[in-house]
Amino acid sequence: MRDTPLSNCERLFLLKAIEAKKRLDGRQTYDYRNIKITFGTDYGCCSVELGKTRVLCQVSCELVPPKDSRPTEGIMFFNLELSPMASPAFEPNRQSELLVTLNRQLERCLRNSKCIDTESLCVVSGEKVWQIRVDVHVLNQDGNLMDAASIAAISALSHFRRPDVAIQGQDVTVVSPETAEKRPRLFICISYLLVDPCEREERVKDGLLVIAMNKHREICSIQSSGGIMLLKDQVLRCSKIASVKVSEITELINKALENDRKIRKEGGKFGFAESMPKERITTLKRDDAPVEMTDVKETASDIVNRTETTTEVVPSPVLVAMGTAQVGEGIVNSWALDEDEEDEPQTEDRKTGTVSDVCFCAVE
Amino acid sequence: MTLKSASCATRGLCLRTMTELDQSCSVLREYGSEQSLLSKPDGSSTFVQGDTSILAGVYGPAEVKVSKEIYDRATVEVLIQPKMGLPGVRERTREQCVRETCKAALLLTLHPRSSVTVILQVIHDDGSLLSCCLNAACMALMDAGLPMSHLFCSVTCAISKEGQIIIDPTARQEKECRALLTFAIESVECNVLMSSTTGSFSVQELQQCIAISQKASEQIFQFYRDSVKRRYSKIK
Numbered sequence: 001m002r003d004t005p006l007s008n009c010e011r012l013f014l015l016k017a018i019e020a021k022k023r024l025d026g027r028q029t030y031d032y033r034n035i036k037i038t039f040g041t042d043y044g045c046c047s048v049e050l051g052k053t054r055v056l057c058q059v060s061c062e063l064v065p066p067k068d069s070r071p072t073e074g075i076m077f078f079n080l081e082l083s084p085m086a087s088p089a090f091e092p093n094r095q096s097e098l099l100v101t102l103n104r105q106l107e108r109c110l111r112n113s114k115c116i117d118t119e120s121l122c123v124v125s126g127e128k129v130w131q132i133r134v135d136v137h138v139l140n141q142d143g144n145l146m147d148a149a150s151i152a153a154i155s156a157l158s159h160f161r162r163p164d165v166a167i168q169g170q171d172v173t174v175v176s177p178e179t180a181e182k183r184p185r186l187f188i189c190i191s192y193l194l195v196d197p198c199e200r201e202e203r204v205k206d207g208l209l210v211i212a213m214n215k216h217r218e219i220c221s222i223q224s225s226g227g228i229m230l231l232k233d234q235v236l237r238c239s240k241i242a243s244v245k246v247s248e249i250t251e252l253i254n255k256a257l258e259n260d261r262k263i264r265k266e267g268g269k270f271g272f273a274e275s276m277p278k279e280r281i282t283t284l285k286r287d288d289a290p291v292e293m294t295d296v297k298e299t300a301s302d303i304v305n306r307t308e309t310t311t312e313v314v315p316s317p318v319l320v321a322m323g324t325a326q327v328g329e330g331i332v333n334s335w336a337l338d339e340d341e342e343d344e345p346q347t348e349d350r351k352t353g354t355v356s357d358v359c360f361c362a363v364e
Numbered sequence: 365m366t367l368k369s370a371s372c373a374t375r376g377l378c379l380r381t382m383t384e385l386d387q388s389c390s391v392l393r394e395y396g397s398e399q400s401l402l403s404k405p406d407g408s409s410t411f412v413q414g415d416t417s418i419l420a421g422v423y424g425p426a427e428v429k430v431s432k433e434i435y436d437r438a439t440v441e442v443l444i445q446p447k448m449g450l451p452g453v454r455e456r457t458r459e460q461c462v463r464e465t466c467k468a469a470l471l472l473t474l475h476p477r478s479s480v481t482v483i484l485q486v487i488h489d490d491g492s493l494l495s496c497c498l499n500a501a502c503m504a505l506m507d508a509g510l511p512m513s514h515l516f517c518s519v520t521c522a523i524s525k526e527g528q529i530i531i532d533p534t535a536r537q538e539k540e541c542r543a544l545l546t547f548a549i550e551s552v553e554c555n556v557l558m559s560s561t562t563g564s565f566s567v568q569e570l571q572q573c574i575a576i577s578q579k580a581s582e583q584i585f586q587f588y589r590d591s592v593k594r595r596y597s598k599i600k
Contacts, residue, residue: 002427041415041488045447052403056487058447083445085421085483087404092443135448137485139419140402281598284591285396291531291580300571 003089006203014204023201025051030195030241033144035249037155037256044160048152051198052142054086057152058135059160066122066129074121075131078107080149086141098145105223106136106149109212113220116157123165130162143198146210155253159260195241209235211242215250392519392532392580397500397591399507405483407508411500413532415490418497420504424480432479437472441481444497447489457560458494462501465518465548465558469502471511480510491534492520494546494560499584506592515551517584518558519577520544523565529573531580545573549581551588 014024021029033051040046044059066073080103082090090096110116121130134157136149197205207226213219219239224230263269317325393414402408405421425438432439442463444455466482482504484497498518505512522533522541530537538544543563550557556574565573 041490045488047487054402056447056485060448081445083421083483083485084423084443084481085402085405085408085419085485088423088426133448137445137447139421139485140404142403280398281595282400283396283398284587284594285394286583286587287394289392289583291390291392291576291583296572296575296579299575300568303571303575304567 003087006200010200011204014201018201018204024198027196030245032196032245032248033198035151035252037151037253039155039159039256039260044156046152046156046159048148048155050144050148050151050196052140053144053148054138054140055145055148055152056137056139057149057156058137059156060133060135061130061160061162062133063123063128063165064131065127070118071126072122072129073118074129076111076116076118077131077133078103078110078136078153079134080106080136080138082138082141086138090138090141101225102145102149105146105210105221106153108221108223109150110134110153110157113212113214115154121162132157132160132162141199143200143202144196147196150212151249151253155256158253158257195245209238211239213239213242213246215247217243390529390531390576392583393534395499395584395587397503397587399503399591399595405504405508407504407506407510409500409503409507410487411496411503413492413496413499414534415488416492416496417487418493418500419485419487420497420500421483421485422481422501422504422508422510423483424508424510425475425478426481428477428479433477436476438470438475438477439479440467440470440472441479442466442484442501443481444484445486447486458497461494461546461548461558461560462497465498465516466501466505468557469512469514469516469550470505471513474511489535491536491538492532492546494518495520495532498548498558503588503591506588515585515588516548516557517551517581517588518546518548519580519584520546521573521576523563523569523573527569529569529576531576543569545570545577547574547577549578551581551585554578554581 017023018029023029023031025033027033034049036049038047040058045057047054047056064075067075080099082096082099082102084090084092116132121132123129134153136153138145138149205226207224207228209228209230210221210223210225211219212221222235222239317327319325395411395413397409397411399409400407401410402419402421405423406426407422408420410417410419428439432441440463442459443451444459444462445451446455462482462484466480470480472480482501484500486493495518498516502516506515520532521544522530522537523543523545524530524537524540525542530541533541533544541563543561543565545559545561545565547556548558549555556577559574561570
């Protein structure tokens with residue numbers, strides 16, 4: 001499906017508004033939209049809402065043999081998917097430029113920053129290592145997918161618990177998940193020059209500057225695209241704003257993780273089902289409901305008795321040769337042309353039929 | 365994982381013991397839904413059954429590729445996206461089931477040469493996945509305002525090794541059962557629209573499961589009615 005194009009008057013309006021330091025939804029130039037982070041029932045599942053942009057991330061792991069070039073390091077695999085749900089322009093299985101850019105940026109941010117120590121993922125050197133797979137699904141596109149995806153990925157990685165492994169000689173058994181002390185350093189990507197653009201604002205942009213930074217003010221990666229020419233002090237100013245935003249977001253993530261940990265320890269209910277807001281008019285919840293099963297047996301036997309037994313008799317199989325049996329006779333061959341019949345002497349008594357009527361069973 | 369049981373209200377991790385199984389086998393787990401939660405799709409909904417949770421988004425009636433268009437009706441496309449990895453054959457079979465049910469319920473001839481796309485994202489799988497997908501799809505189609513001749517809902521039954529029928533099984537119950545049956549039931553006369561079964565069972569058990577599903581579907585339809593009533597309660 002094609003995306004609706006942006007009209008010229010909309011474009012002019014947005015540009016004029018940005019010049020006058022006004023945004024479409026009334027935010028200030030450097031304000032972020034409301035961020036909401038929720039964790040799912042199993043470890044490593046996280047959903048992030050950045051305004052209306054929604055992203056779901058799942059982290060999973062499995063034991064695999066390591067790469068030949070690095071036998072003592074674990075493997076990290078990142079996969080970001082633009083779900084067709086997110087926007088009518090996203091089609092399944094289509095490699096678009098946006099997808100490649102997002103994937104590459106996410107990988108660069110998380111892999112090169114070494115936020116996860118890959119050496120600690122090794123179980124048996126040269127034979128078995130953990131492969132951590134991070135799947136990010138974009139569920140609703142309302143601008144700034146990069147930030148939402150990186151927040152979701154980092155939160156999910158922080159939330160994830162790697163199963164413990166017990167090694168006895170050559171055998172490796174996996175024990176149930178334990179608290180792994182892996183705390184990745186949090187790197188968040190901040191998009192510029194207008195902080196956190198919504199979808200309309202993204203369409204009128206000329207360029208994009210993405211800075212990945214952690215709360216210790218260490219820059220992990222900077223990417224500038226779109227061909228805009230930035231002055232040195234502009235970049236410095238952006239990085240200063242980035243550090244402020246990153247510390248705010250890091251605090252938010254930590255708070256969400258703390259809440260989740262507390263609820264799990266106290267044995268309360270957790271997961272997406274619980275995070276569904278109950279006061280909204282568009283939501284409804286029903287408790288466990290028993291189902292009346294008293295006259296089920298009677299209705300069932302009633303129906304079974306009422307149905308007539310089939311009169312068709314299934315022909316029994318005929319053994320043709322060792323390992324080959326035939327069921328059914330088949331109908332007249334409807335594939336051969338009339339002219340060919342004179343050429344080919346049909347000596348067989350049994351006529352070959354269409355596949356649906358004759359069933360051959362060959363046993364190896 | 366949190367499992368709910370009708371008899372005891374314990375919070376946190378609780379395993380169903382054999383005695384609880386008798387009381388809880390004919391209980392639909394706690395279910396809930398939220399509509400219109402995504403801004404981009406024409407209709408969206410999430411359906412939660414116990415811990416199983418599915419997010420559905422619907423786009424339609426919209427443009428369709430010339431290769432896929434049908435001259436007198438709309439083309440229905442269903443996409444199920446698993447949480448981890450790429451969609452495989454399992455997702456394709458589920459997509460087929462959902463597509464056939466949607467085609468039976470929607471009034472496709474009202475929108476020729478257009479497409480109706482239903483996208484389902486698995487948020488968490490704790491048993492009865494196909495049922496949850498169908499219920500979420502129906503609520504999303506309702507939210508999108510697409511014309512339907514009847515609503516549909518779905519119930520999963522599991523037959524345990526002892527021959528007991530369990531409605532709305534959890535993932536653990538599904539693994540230990542001998543047969544798993546999923547039915548899609550329509551709202552007008554409670555007829556069966558679609559059935560998808562695995563495992564072995566007798567004809568008697570099949571009819572019993574259908575009867576139980578029809579009984580359970582009445583509750584789900586009442587839930588649909590209540591949620592729509594609640595949604596439009598503020599409009600005078």
